[in-house]
Amino acid sequence: MPTIRDVARAAGVSEATVSRAINQAPGVSARTRERVLAVARDLHFTPAPVARRLRGARTGLAGVVVPDLSASFFVEIIQGIEHTLSLNDYRVLVCDARNDRSREEAHIRWLADGTVDAILLLAPTTTDAFIAEVASQGPPVAVFGRVVSGGPVTSVTVANRQAAEQATEHLISHGRERIAFIAGTPGIPDGEARLEGYRDAMQRHGRESAIAVEVGHFSEEGGRAALRALLERRPPPDAILAANDEMAMGVLVGARELGVRVPEDIALVGFDNIRCARLVTPALTTVHQPKLDIGFRLAQSALDRLKGVAGHEQWVLPADLVVRRSCGC
Amino acid sequence: MPTIRDVARAAGVSEATVSRAINQAPGVSARTRERVLAVARDLHFTPAPVARRLRGARTGLAGVVVPDLSASFFVEIIQGIEHTLSLNDYRVLVCDARNDRSREEAHIRWLADGTVDAILLLAPTTTDAFIAEVASQGPPVAVFGRVVSGGPVTSVTVANRQAAEQATEHLISHGRERIAFIAGTPGIPDGEARLEGYRDAMQRHGRESAIAVEVGHFSEEGGRAALRALLERRPPPDAILAANDEMAMGVLVGARELGVRVPEDIALVGFDNIRCARLVTPALTTVHQPKLDIGFRLAQSALDRLKGVAGHEQWVLPADLVVRRSCGC
DNA sequence: GTGAAAGCGCTAACAA
DNA sequence: TTGTTAGCGCTTTCAC
Numbered sequence: 001m002p003t004i005r006d007v008a009r010a011a012g013v014s015e016a017t018v019s020r021a022i023n024q025a026p027g028v029s030a031r032t033r034e035r036v037l038a039v040a041r042d043l044h045f046t047p048a049p050v051a052r053r054l055r056g057a058r059t060g061l062a063g064v065v066v067p068d069l070s071a072s073f074f075v076e077i078i079q080g081i082e083h084t085l086s087l088n089d090y091r092v093l094v095c096d097a098r099n100d101r102s103r104e105e106a107h108i109r110w111l112a113d114g115t116v117d118a119i120l121l122l123a124p125t126t127t128d129a130f131i132a133e134v135a136s137q138g139p140p141v142a143v144f145g146r147v148v149s150g151g152p153v154t155s156v157t158v159a160n161r162q163a164a165e166q167a168t169e170h171l172i173s174h175g176r177e178r179i180a181f182i183a184g185t186p187g188i189p190d191g192e193a194r195l196e197g198y199r200d201a202m203q204r205h206g207r208e209s210a211i212a213v214e215v216g217h218f219s220e221e222g223g224r225a226a227l228r229a230l231l232e233r234r235p236p237p238d239a240i241l242a243a244n245d246e247m248a249m250g251v252l253v254g255a256r257e258l259g260v261r262v263p264e265d266i267a268l269v270g271f272d273n274i275r276c277a278r279l280v281t282p283a284l285t286t287v288h289q290p291k292l293d294i295g296f297r298l299a300q301s302a303l304d305r306l307k308g309v310a311g312h313e314q315w316v317l318p319a320d321l322v323v324r325r326s327c328g329c
Numbered sequence: 330m331p332t333i334r335d336v337a338r339a340a341g342v343s344e345a346t347v348s349r350a351i352n353q354a355p356g357v358s359a360r361t362r363e364r365v366l367a368v369a370r371d372l373h374f375t376p377a378p379v380a381r382r383l384r385g386a387r388t389g390l391a392g393v394v395v396p397d398l399s400a401s402f403f404v405e406i407i408q409g410i411e412h413t414l415s416l417n418d419y420r421v422l423v424c425d426a427r428n429d430r431s432r433e434e435a436h437i438r439w440l441a442d443g444t445v446d447a448i449l450l451l452a453p454t455t456t457d458a459f460i461a462e463v464a465s466q467g468p469p470v471a472v473f474g475r476v477v478s479g480g481p482v483t484s485v486t487v488a489n490r491q492a493a494e495q496a497t498e499h500l501i502s503h504g505r506e507r508i509a510f511i512a513g514t515p516g517i518p519d520g521e522a523r524l525e526g527y528r529d530a531m532q533r534h535g536r537e538s539a540i541a542v543e544v545g546h547f548s549e550e551g552g553r554a555a556l557r558a559l560l561e562r563r564p565p566p567d568a569i570l571a572a573n574d575e576m577a578m579g580v581l582v583g584a585r586e587l588g589v590r591v592p593e594d595i596a597l598v599g600f601d602n603i604r605c606a607r608l609v610t611p612a613l614t615t616v617h618q619p620k621l622d623i624g625f626r627l628a629q630s631a632l633d634r635l636k637g638v639a640g641h642e643q644w645v646l647p648a649d650l651v652v653r654r655s656c657g658c
Numbered sequence: 659g660t661g662a663a664a665g666c667g668c669t670a671a672c673a674a
Numbered sequence: 675t676t677g678t679t680a681g682c683g684c685t686t687t688c689a690c
Contacts, residue, residue: 001443001466003667014677019669029675048443050382051667054682059379061422069408072401072604079398082425086432091439093390094423096411103415110420114330114377114683137330249608275399279578281610332683343661348685358659380683383666443667 002043011039022047053114062090062118062302063111065104067125069096071218071246073272073291074122077144080295081120088303090117101125112138118302120144123190140305142298145190147314154301156294156315160190163287163319164197164241167269170285170321171239172205174329176267180212180237182226182247191218191243194271198241212237216247223250231258239267239327245274245286252280252326263328273322282325289319331372340368351376382443391419391447391631392440394433396454398425400547400575402601402620403451406473409624410449417632419446430454441467447631449473452519469634471627474519476643483630485623485644489519492616492648493526493570496598499614499650500568501534503658505596509541509566511555511576520547520572523600527570541566545576552579560587568596568656574603574615581609581655592657602651611654618648 004022008015013036020028021036028036039045053059062085066074082092093116097104105126111119112134119138123145124131132151135141142154171179181198184191195213202211214229216222223242227250230237242248248270255262262268262282270277270286277284297315304310323329333351337344342365349357350365357365368374382388391414395403411421422445426433434455440448441463448467452474453460461480464470471483500508510527513520524542531540543558545551552571556579559566571577577599584591591597591611599606599615606613626644633639652658 004669005667015667016669016678017676020676023669025669027675032675044438046438046442047669048383048667050379050388050443051682052669053379054377054383054667054684055669056682069404069411070604072404075398075401075404078423079425082398083427086425091422091424091436093420094407095420096408096415098412107420109375113375114379252608275401276605276608279581279605280608333685334683344684345662345686346660349660352685354685356659361659376685377683380666381685383668383683384685385666 001048002045004045004047007036007040007043007045010043011036058117058306059115060090061093061116062120062299063093063095063107063116064120064122065095065097065107065111065124066122067097067104068099069094072274072276073244073246073289076274076291077122077295077298080292081299082295083292084296084299084303090303105130108134114138117306118142120298120302121146123188125188140302142301144294144298145188147189152305154298154305154313154315156297156301156317157190158289158294158317158319160193160319161197161200163321164194164271165201166197166321167241167271167287168198168201169205170323171241171267171269171327172201172207174267174327176239177207178210178212178235178237179207179239179241180214180230182214182216182223182230182240182242182251184216184218184243184247186215188218194243210237216242216250218244218246220246220250220253223247224254225250227251227254227260228258231260237266239269241269241271243271245270245272245277245284248284248286248326249276249280252284263326267328268326269321270326277322278324285324285327285329286322287319288322290317293317330377331374333374333376336365336369336372336374339372340365387446387635388444389419390422390445391449391628392422392424392436392445393449393451394424394426394436394440394453395451396426396433397428398423401603401605402573402575402618405603405620406451406624406627409621410628411624412621413625413628413632419632434459437463443467446635447471449627449631452517454517469631471630473623473627474517476518483627483634483642483644485626485630485646486519487618487623487646487648489522489648490526490529492650493523493600494530495526495650496570496600496616497527497530498534499652500570500596500598500656501530501536503596503656505568506536507539507541507564507566508536508568508570509543509559511543511545511552511559511569511571511580513545513547513572513576515544517547523572539566545571545579547573547575549575549579549582552576553583554579556580556583557587560589566595568598570598570600572600574599574601574606574613577613577615577655578605578609581613592655596657597655598650599655606651607653614653614656614658615651616648617651619646622646
């Protein structure tokens with residue numbers, strides 16, 4: 001691979017001149033620049049990012065840590081990130097934590113060590129303190145799904161609680177009496193907020209005694225197991241709100257296995273609006289999260305911070321119910 | 330962030346000694362090593378990857394170029410890659426070409442420029458020559474979905490043609506007469522091989538005149554459009570084999586819109602076995618591709634080449650029909 | 659067993 | 675406008 005030296009020699013100028021020409025820096029005559037660029041092109045020269053980086057310049061890389069790459073929800077957010085970042089000539093380094101907190105932390109630490117120009121965290125499970133520490137020492141950090149206190153961290157969240165209330169009320173307004181909730185992994189703020197929204201709505205409508213919660217860990221299999229557990233209750237629920245679509249899919253699968261009809265026997269509402277949601281039968285009623293927008297906000301905030309423009313520090317994006325067939329309307 | 334110098338000063342040794350201690354290199358007394366490591370730990374020192382890299386050491390990064398991150402098929406392969414690579418302490422840099430060839434080439438070129446230790450290409454659309462050139466100059470290259478000639482390129486493919494034959498024959502054996510094929514984007518070898526398999530099977534069973542092909546560009550929307558086109562033929566097909574599941578999903582959606590029943594009016598078979606396939610109604614009969622295994626092979630071959638072990642150069646993985654409901658059995 | 663010194667490829671301050 | 679020089683953080687000879 002050619003280095004800046006090769007170009008300099010071939011063009012008969014100094015390395016500094018090549019650098020200036022390449023980087024569109026001032027102080028090079030148009031003619032020299034032309035010539036240098038031509039040579040660089042001929043030699044297929046591209047400045048080595050590592051060397052640049054060592055000099056303190058940007059790497060052109062942003063790191064994204066995702067809890068689980070098999071969740072299509074996160075993939076769509078990543079696409080939003082990628083879209084925005086690539087417009088600014090940044091690449092995305094995706095690190096999959098595979099639902100393991102120590103792996104997540106290892107990724108973050110590694111990224112913070114000068115590998116990337118910005119760090120984007122999707123629904124992280126590590127502590128605020130850890131994130132804040134990284135953010136104050138290393139590159140800009142933007143987080144989705146959490147508001148992190150104690151450091152210069154941009155956060156993007158959606159109005160989970162409100163949306164969960166809305167979804168619960170939708171079910172209530174359609175005459176469902178015993179609405180159960182399948183929660184994600186305890187401790188994940190997104191999921192907790194949804195649970196709260198559900199509880200609030202149930203209480204407000206005098207259905208406190210019908211509150212029923214099972215944990216499904218955000219996975220399809222968890223949703224399936226949760227359905228089985230819920231059906232053993234007496235009386236069983238006549239509606240289910242799942243804290244994400246993966247779990248709702250599990251409910252659909254489980255219901256099919258058990259001969260339970262959706263929505264006749266059990267109305268179902270999910271959360272996220274992943275791509276599968278409109279393809280399954282019955283098509284899934286779910287709370288839409290603006291995934292592309294989430295990705296855009298995360299990326300944009302990182303970009304802003306990189307440019308020294310201190311962007312908004314906290315974004316709360318709306319999430320609205322998408323009514324399809326599984327809720328029985 | 331502390332540098333090796335800080336550690337050296339604090340420990341009262343030279344930078345070289347610190348380097349040796351950190352890298353478990355020989356030539357340091359056990360006592361000195363202990364002391365240095367203790368200091369390094371106290372200072373939270375980690376060697377900057379960029380600096381290492383500049384010295385010619387590994388970056389610990391592998392680059393994956395994917396045609397379209399929204400296709401869950403590729404995401405599953407990436408997971409396989411990630412899984413294998415992370416076991417070897419490598420990170421994965423995912424570059425989304427968003428179905429644009431020039432973007433794909435830009436990504437590859439960028440990756441080849443010393444950013445990563447290995448390059449993994451999923452179903453690339455660029456030329457053999459370009460890939461071969463990169464492979465012979467830069468880091469190890471492994472490709473899925475193509476056999477690239479002219480350079481030291483490992484290739485992983487599946488038995489597409491055979492699988493397409495099998496799928497077509499399955500439809501034939503169930504009494505379908507006019508089996509149509511929805512092709513992907515012309516020129517993509519995977520898709521072409523499937524088309525050939527379909528043609529072969531149709532010919533072998535004397536259904537040459539019933540061969541009907543529409544292009545769906547591997548997308549859901551393309552599949553939907555292709556269905557509409559096929560239904561305008563006289564006589565219309567009574568079965569469809571789609572070159573991937575995304576297009577099969579499009580057929581399902583389109584059929585629902587048009588009041589066509591699957592599998593009664595039209596039997597449907599897809600290709601890939603993406604996660605959605607078993608969740609839709611009717612559950613999709615499809616050719617399963619061993620996605621995790623594909624990822625594993627790609628990663629392993631890169632790893633082997635990095636270690637100097639020249640691994641197998643060409644892998645052909647089996648692909649088998651998964652019978653569900655959409656084919657009408 | 660340890661240190662001094664060179665240099666990886668690049669950029670930025672300073673000179674010319 | 676252009677070149678010279680120093681140095682980013684690390685590893686790796688080569689002395690001692």
